[in-house]
Amino acid sequence: MSSLPNMHDAEPIPAEARAEIDRLLLSGDLFRYTAPEDAPVALLEREFAALLGSKYALAVSSCSAALFLSLKALDLPRGAKVLIPGFTFAAVPSSIVHADCVPVLCEVGENYRIDMADFEAKLDGVSAVIVSHMRGHTSDMDAILALCDARGLPVIEDAAHSLGTKWAGRNIGTLGRVGCFSFQSYKLVNAGEGGILITDDAELVARAVILSGAYEHNWRKHMAPGDNTSELEEAFARWQNRLPLYNLRLSNLAAAVIRPQLAHVARRVRDGRRNHDHVAAILNRSPWIEVPDKLAPEERAPDSLQFNLAGMSAEDMRAFIAAAEAGGVKVQLFGLSTDNARAFWNWQFLDDLPELPRTRAMLERACDTRLPARLTLAECEAVAEVLVSAADSVMGPLRAYGT
Numbered sequence: 396m397s398s399l400p401n402m403h404d405a406e407p408i409p410a411e412a413r414a415e416i417d418r419l420l421l422s423g424d425l426f427r428y429t430a431p432e433d434a435p436v437a438l439l440e441r442e443f444a445a446l447l448g449s450k451y452a453l454a455v456s457s458c459s460a461a462l463f464l465s466l467k468a469l470d471l472p473r474g475a476k477v478l479i480p481g482f483t484f485a486a487v488p489s490s491i492v493h494a495d496c497v498p499v500l501c502e503v504g505e506n507y508r509i510d511m512a513d514f515e516a517k518l519d520g521v522s523a524v525i526v527s528h529m530r531g532h533t534s535d536m537d538a539i540l541a542l543c544d545a546r547g548l549p550v551i552e553d554a555a556h557s558l559g560t561k562w563a564g565r566n567i568g569t570l571g572r573v574g575c576f577s578f579q580s581y582k583l584v585n586a587g588e589g590g591i592l593i594t595d596d597a598e599l600v601a602r603a604v605i606l607s608g609a610y611e612h613n614w615r616k617h618m619a620p621g622d623n624t625s626e627l628e629e630a631f632a633r634w635q636n637r638l639p640l641y642n643l644r645l646s647n648l649a650a651a652v653i654r655p656q657l658a659h660v661a662r663r664v665r666d667g668r669r670n671h672d673h674v675a676a677i678l679n680r681s682p683w684i685e686v687p688d689k690l691a692p693e694e695r696a697p698d699s700l701q702f703n704l705a706g707m708s709a710e711d712m713r714a715f716i717a718a719a720e721a722g723g724v725k726v727q728l729f730g731l732s733t734d735n736a737r738a739f740w741n742w743q744f745l746d747d748l749p750e751l752p753r754t755r756a757m758l759e760r761a762c763d764t765r766l767p768a769r770l771t772l773a774e775c776e777a778v779a780e781v782l783v784s785a786a787d788s789v790m791g792p793l794r795a796y797g798t
């Protein structure tokens with residue numbers, strides 16, 4: 396059997412980061428607002444906006460902070476309802492609670508994407524929508540944007556795990572009013588912690604910048620020199636002194652770790668997709684494992700793999716996970732543990748937790764395993780072999796490769 400890769404180590408941080416971090420350590424210049432201009436955080440914002448093709452970017456301490464600031468920047472009234480998919484990370488409903496709003500959950504299908512009939516049914520009375528592209532799976536953005544535009548509802552994209560994903564040729568994160576990304580270590584660009592929001596809306600970014608902790612006239616350092624910034628400048632002037640400061644800023648050290656990784660995004664996306672599709676094709680030959688198809692307009696950027704177990708009892712599924720782990724591949728079944736942060740019934744900090752039977756049925760057989768872009772195809776085949784053999788060992792190989 397080919398040897399199994401280490402599935403947990405991240406890629407090394409590009410060497411260029413070291414020289415920049417040394418420079419920052421020698422000068423002590425770690426705060427984004429110390430230098431008069433061109434601080435690493437400000438340069439990161441310009442580079443990230445250019446990479447994605449948006450007008451403005453604001454780098455903050457996490458994607459959760461970016462989601463929270465997006466909601467506050469939209470100026471939603473206290474108690475406003477925000478629609479989210481029932482399959483997402485607990486940070487998403489948490490950001491809504493922090494913003495004094497109320498999450499409304501809609502069903503997600505067995506392909507991990509928003510159930511559009513339930514989405515539409517739950518839109519009445521909602522003031523905003525957060526589309527969480529969970530694990531980088533993109534829901535039907537054409538249908539979502541058409542429904543939301545018709546009602547004048549702002550869409551926030553939670554693109555934490557979707558950097559590099561495209562929908563009909565457009566970058567995920569640029570389709571809604573605002574897009575939020577994460578630089579936490581399990582995402583495509585790794586700074587340990589960090590996040591960023593992008594938007595074309597001057598009013599929204601001006602509010603978010605001040606809320607994020609641009610006290611006094613530090614908002615001036617968010618305007619790129621030479622830009623035609625009168626629209627932005629007027630928005631900043633309008634909100635000066637009128638918003639509370641939450642101090643969710645990013646440090647120059649994090650920006651120094653992130654900036655040299657942006658040049659590697661395209662390669663990581665290409666390799667991650669190649670790895671995912673290779674393993675998915677092997678797994679789909681097993682009668683016990685199903686990797687759902689992506690939607691047609693979607694170009695994915697996966698660094699992990701999700702699949703559904705078929706024809707297995709709960710006991711079989713536990714045995715499958717144990718067999719995979721014994722073979723060296725760690726698999727989590729979203730709905731099996733009592734504290735999984737992606738299972739909506741564990742979000743007990745919410746009042747009136749709804750029941751979502753379709754989402755629950757999906758979570759009770761959907762598995763998750765890491766599949767980093769840095770793996771070779773041979774390593775990917777070794778991972779696939781462990782998973783297929785684990786299913787065969789539990790269910791018997793008799794019907795494997797049948798039909």
Ligand SMILES: *Cc1c(COP(=O)(O)O)cnc(C)c1O
Pocket residue numbers: 456457458459460483484486487527528529530553555556576577578579589590
């Ligand atoms: C990681 C993640 C988040 C949270 O990102 P942080 O930067 O850790 O706050 C939110 N949503 C999704 C879909 C994620 O994958």
